Amino acid sequence: MQRRHFLSSVAAATAVAAAPGMALAQDTSRPIRIIVPFPPGGATDMVPRNLQDVLGKLLSQTVVIENKAGAGGSIGMAEVARANDGVTFGIATLSTHGVNPAVLSKLPYDAIKDFVGVTEIVKAPGVIMVNPAILPVKNFAELVAYLKANPGKVSYATPGNGTIGHMWGEQFKRSTGTDMLHIPYRGAGPAINDVLGGQVPVYFDQVAASLPHVKAGKLRAIAVSWPQRLDVLPDVPTYAEAGHPDLNNPSWFGLVAPKSMPAAQVERVQKAVVAALKDPAVQKRMSSQGLYPSGSSTADFTKQIQTAVATMKKVAVDAKIQID
CATH class of the missing domain: 3.40.190.150 (Bordetella uptake gene, domain 1)
Structure with a gap:
């Protein structure tokens, strides 16, 4: 080797x-x-x-x-x-x-x-994830339905104000007609830690930073922004598959x-x-x-x-x- x-x-x-x-x-x-x-x-x-x-x-x-x-x-x-x-x-x-x-x-x-x-x-493909321990939705449709039933009551974390995670979150809200509260952090590490700890239930970022936690079952990937399904997450649909091709940009x-x-x-x-x-x-x-x-x-x-x-x-x- x-x-x-x-x-x-x-x-x-x-x-x-x-x-x-x-x-x-x-x-x-x-x-x-x-x-x-x-x-x-x-x-x-x-x-x-x-x-x-x-x-x-x-x-x-x-x-x-x-x-x-x-x-x-x-x-x-x-x-x-x-x-x-x-x-x-x-x-x-x-x-x-x-x-x-x-x-x-x-x-x-x-x-x-x-x-x-x-x-x-x-x-780098993006991904929307949830902490399944505090937000027990299993797929894109369930997440959107939950958010519409609880407008403004769910928060989402990103690596910070003005990061691509923030923009992805706002684009997601606009595309799906939902409302969430943005919680910015000083980088991906601190954001992931609080999502894992249950302080914030939803997270937007690149796949790379969060993949180990998805593989370990600590976070649930809901959709990815990529032309096709990823080899590393074959069971997770793209945004286009979920009916939102406008969110499918890596x-x-x-x-x-x-x-x-x-x-x-x-x-x-x-x-x-x-x-x-x-x-x-x-x-x-x-x-x-x-x-x-x-x-x-x-x-x-x-x-x-x-x-x-x-x-x-x-x-x-x-x-x-x-x-x-």
């Missing part, structure tokens, strides 16, 4: 080194720094840690991951935007580079002007760099991340967590961020969501 992993890493490294225009002869004395703008324990944190070792080998450089949580990811992203050291990158999400610009008028960074979109790393995670990052460094790291995503061990680990490796060009991911900002601004206006 170790030999197979080593050989796959070597093969990926060879592919990176052979890529046209790829210059690996860079200053590798300083570590690559990846800022995660949310606390440990959530899907945002899992994504770079899955890549850390392989990416370090490909770049011949230490990769350090730092959690800089707070304000729905705004604190960490602002630090990335200000960085001018040539080695600091950040994990961007649909929350930090889509939702935040739509719902925060005093955002300490510009999601489009302050960053280069290095590459999309993974797509999230994503990607790597961004400050606008000041030299183009050669952006290209070097982009090619290394894409190569790392082809490592069989990385692919297997991510897919088992409900994360689906992608990889994209810098131009495509930068355009994707622009589209996300425009899309989420429309959602925020339609749902009348404004955090500050």
